[in-house]
Amino acid sequence: LIIAIANSFTQFVPGRVHLKDMGQLVAAEIAKAGGVGKEFNAIAVDDGIAMGHDGVDESIHKFSGPAYICESQDQAVDDIINGRVKEGDVVVIRYEGPKGGPGMQEMLYPTSYLKSNGLGKACALITDGRFSGGTSGLSIGHISPEAAAGGAIGLIEQGDIIEIDIPERSINVAISNEALESRRETRDKKGWQPEEKRPRKITAALKAYALLTTSADKGAVRDLDLLK
Structure with a gap:
């Protein structure tokens, strides 16, 4: 089980100085619980929870x-x-x-x-x-x-x-x-989509996100190479 760990994009901001060290501690605890922690950078981080x-x-x-x-x-x-x-x-x-x-x-x-x-x-x-x-x-x-x-x-x-x-x-x-x-x-x-159309309203912003996003193991971040 691969578990994504969202961490700070930069440490040079007050309140985020020790988050990289914390990310390593989280990855170690995930390993103890039977998973694999994979860090990815995020612009802002509030909480990170992993359950093994x-x-x-x-x-x-x-x-x-x-x-x-x-x-x-x-x-x-x-x-x-x-x-x-x-x-x-x-x-x-x-x-x-x-x-x-x-x-x-x-x-x-x-x-x-x-x-x-x-x-x-x-x-x-x-x-x-x-x-x-x-x-x-x-x-x-x-x-x-x-x-x-x-x-x-x-x-x-x-x-x-x-x-x-x-x-x-x-x-x-x-x-x-x-x-x-x-x-x-x-x-x-x-096509990789549900068998039946779902009655789900999706905003234009989410549609744009869906076109470029990666799966959770890659951090669910946008892959700008898809624009090429």
Whole structure:
């Protein structure tokens, strides 16, 4: 699990003098929790929160179940509340990353509803969206590359068996590489976007951001080379 660490663009500003040192400490703690911290520069930094496997109940450190595909956070919330998500499912929420959202929404609502419906230890959740420190359960976020950028999360289909092994630091889909490549060819032709158009109002600024942004593993910053 790669976790982005937003840090100061410059240390030569009052209040930011020690942030580079703090970034190294954060990366070390992420490593202890089973992740990999990757720093990127930001113009301004307020808070940085990283969550590894320390908050996951040991009973679900190894988890396997069928994928329940949600093409948005809104769909996930609706399906969880209305009982369509069942015990043992691995909820896959995609097209919620920096490009696909656009803007990388926090996925607190789906995890909260899983917990309130008694599924906190009975389901897992995987998403290219983001999490804060308020998330609980087996929740794996910041998947990169995101679905909208051609990431493997966009190739998972309803019912695929997903195997999560925290001690071994692995997430696998129980299908062959050949099947994945076939799905990739199909998706390349159809386009990397949700199957159905989402009723989501997007501002012109976010549309412009989506055209140039990178995935979370690259810091969700703009790649100006795309203008060439």
